[in-house]
Amino acid sequence: MSTDRIIRFADFELDVERYQLRRDGAEVRLERLPMDLLILLASRRGELIARADIVDRLWAGSPFRDTDNGLNTAIRKIRIALADDPANPRHLITVKGKGYRFDGIRPELSEDHGASAAARDSHAPRESEHTAPAVRMLVLPFDNHTGDASQESLCCQLADEISVTLGALNPERLLTIARTTAARYRATEKSIGEIARELKLDYVLEGSLTRAGQQTRILTRLIRCADEAQIWSRAHESATQGALDILKEAVAALAENLASTLSEQQRKRLERRLPVDPAAHDAYVRGRFFWYRRVHFEAGFCAHHGIDGEDFVRSRTYFEAALEHDPSYALGYTGLSNYYGSTVVHGFVAPDDGWPVARSLAESALELDPDLPEAHHALAAVRYFYDWDWDQAEAGFKEALRRNPSYPEAHRLYARMLVAAGRRAEGDAAMERAERIDPLAFQGSRAFGMVMSGRHAEVVSEYLAPGHMDHSPLVYQLLATAFEVKKLYAQAVDATVEALERCNQQTRATTIRARWETGGYDAVLRWYLEDLLARRRVRYTSPLLVAEAYARLAQPDDMFHWLETALAERSSRLCELRTNPWFAPWRPTGRMRLIEKHIGGGPTR
Missing domain, CATH: 3.40.50.10610 (ABC-type transport auxiliary lipoprotein component)
Structure with missing residues (x-):
């Protein structure tokens, strides 16, 4: 990882990317809120920050928290972690009536000074390790x-x-x-x-x-x-x-x-290739708006509940319009490639009907503009979700990011691949990077990464608060999974209902609530299975969804039958089988390991 996200003071290192505080190389444990506050204060490098601004940044004005006590507690825990004497602090300074500032950050070294320092001390950090956050x-x-x-x-x-x-x-x-x-x-x-x-x-x-x-x-x-x-x-x-x-x-x-x-x-x-026709670019941007709005839902949750893909359809209309205006417009081809791939991942189209088209469109974009980051990203998505060619997929994501390091969608999908491959620290950092670059479009990306990494308890503790909290639909979709994994079934129902209502699925939300109230969570799970099997009789429904339903009902024979069907079909989300919580109890079995072997990937570092 890039070291410009490491902030040093005294014998401490604050590694922002890895969300870690170290002293002389050993990790110093800090809870989430004190850590967030420490990062906020340290990254401002001596700037005074008012208490009100800290509360606004860390609690977002939540009316359900005692922010005064919470802030005081966080300050106290930081000082304990830093061994900072409250009566005579070296680092975390209280400015009475104003706020706080963080002193003692090592200044950025110039190239000449860094070189001479390194000559004097063979253990001195490289100059690049002293650069400020971006x-x-x-x-x-x-x-x-x-x-x-x-x-x-x-x-x-x-x-x-x-x-x-x-x-x-x-x-x-x-x-x-x-x-x-x-x-x-x-x-x-x-x-x-x-x-x-x-x-x-x-x-x-x-x-x-x-x-x-x-x-x-x-x-x-x-x-x-x-x-x-x-x-x-x-x-x-x-x-x-x-x-x-x-x-x-x-x-x-x-x-x-x-x-x-x-x-x-x-x-x-x-x-980079600028648009030949402004009307083509305008249509492309409009298509991207609708594609982003729908693709940043949790694909498994949406496919499971049959949430419509109207925004995907609208994006396709605009991408096609872009190519009508300019048939040589490479970005138009990448948009259509993303559309066909996303409709497979989100459960609307069979893999063999969508991914070959997505591949052809991505290759057309690369022929028109070999340096286009979006084209490398589109082809990498095919190699990840359909080919299960992990090396080529990673190479494609890196090529996209080399050409545009501020491309959030490439960071996000690359992060998914890293987590699925067992490289979780790298994946978590890439997911957080995507959310920093595009914070509104990527609300919930970090929670998505935590769910993929199996950190369900952290998701629950971070996002569950007294009263009603206004999160994005993605967060509620993720909470539904995290709560069920932690066997918090009432909360799982609440999160599911909230997510569905925010996606205009009120009828389904009402049905799930009724099943819960009359038969408990087993009744909800059985209804999920019945619904999936009924849907599969009339339209395409991924066999992986059925396998997940049987896994949640603890029926392994039927689960493996449908998993093997999904393997034969190359169901897209099967590449993330190792991070799928519903199959975790059977991962040690030989039958599951054989399926994982066919998928490839796995920890490589």
Whole structure:
């Protein structure tokens, strides 16, 4: 892992990626809340943080917690872990009436100083190990001041391209928030400060497009979130009329102004194929919106409960429209490839009907643009879910991330593969990275990683709180699994009902509640099985879902029969069999090990 997420003070190391505090190499245990607070304080490197801001960041204004006592307890536990004397603290400093700050962080070393220090001390860390956490930046959708509604598409493309370009400049130092989150702040009435607090930002880049006669003017300015001060601004004027030419000019000029010291090799990393037709790009972005909205549900839960795929269908319509506008538009092919793959994983299409089409579309995208990150990611998904070719899948995910280190979907799917392969620490870090890059679209990604890693108790303790908490549908879908695994059946029913109601499945939610109240959880599980078998008689239903139902009812003979059927069909989620909690009791058996052997993968490191 990259070491720029390690913060050092005295003889301690705070490893943010691994969520770990170490002293002289030995781990120092800290509970979740004190650890989150320590990361927050240490990452600000001496900046004073008000108690109210800490409460807002760690509790999100929850009315169900005693935040004053909770904060005091967390402070006390941090001081115990650091052996920091409350009367004369070295690190965690209380500023009465104001808040807290964290002192003693080792400063970043310059290259010359780092080299000389290393010469004096052979045990000195490398210079790169002292770098600060990556700066977080959001590029807001550009304002259209031209009076021409048709220029909205160009405004969106400007923000998208600038965000991708900046994200590729120096990913170790600059992390740009993805478009799916940025788009939610179009025409928002929230201040820069409010947006910064919600997304934990350091900088916001905003811009506008104006036109006077034949002249197009693009204004951009960089805002420092700490004090909402404008620290940089540029105006780019173009006499060209083509949207693509304007786009190329503006992005190139901005990159030149912000990163004039880039080496030629770094500049080549930024080369990427811009859309030939702005209308094609606009259709693609709209398709991505609907695809993201549906794909970030838990596939097993959704397939099991028959949650509709309307958003997938809408995404396909837009991706096809993009290719109608421009048949050589590589991103359009990647969108369609993702559509066909996702509809298999989420239970709408048989593997042999979806994945070969997804492969062909991904290969077409690569032929058109061999450097396109989305194309490498799309082909890697086929190799992971359908080919079960773990080495080639990993190579594909790495290629996508090498070309765009701020590509959240590639981080997310790569994380799944890492966890499924038994490389859980790497997988957890990659999942958290995806959520940091695109926090709104990826709400619940860390919980997803914890469920895959078998950390069900942590999910329960982290997300279960007194009263009603407003989580995303994904979180409730994951909680339903975690509660059942921990045999908290009443809570499992509650989470299932909540998830279904948030997906407009009120009738099914009512039925499940009624089965629970009249027959307990066994009645709920039996109804699940009856429902799946009835569905399978009239439309495609994955045999893996039936195997899971029999496993939850503790009927191993029927379970293995359907698992072997799923193996013959190459059911997509079977590649994650080792992390599937329903089959855990039978993993030591020879029959299960034989199935796992056919799937391949497994721990390699």
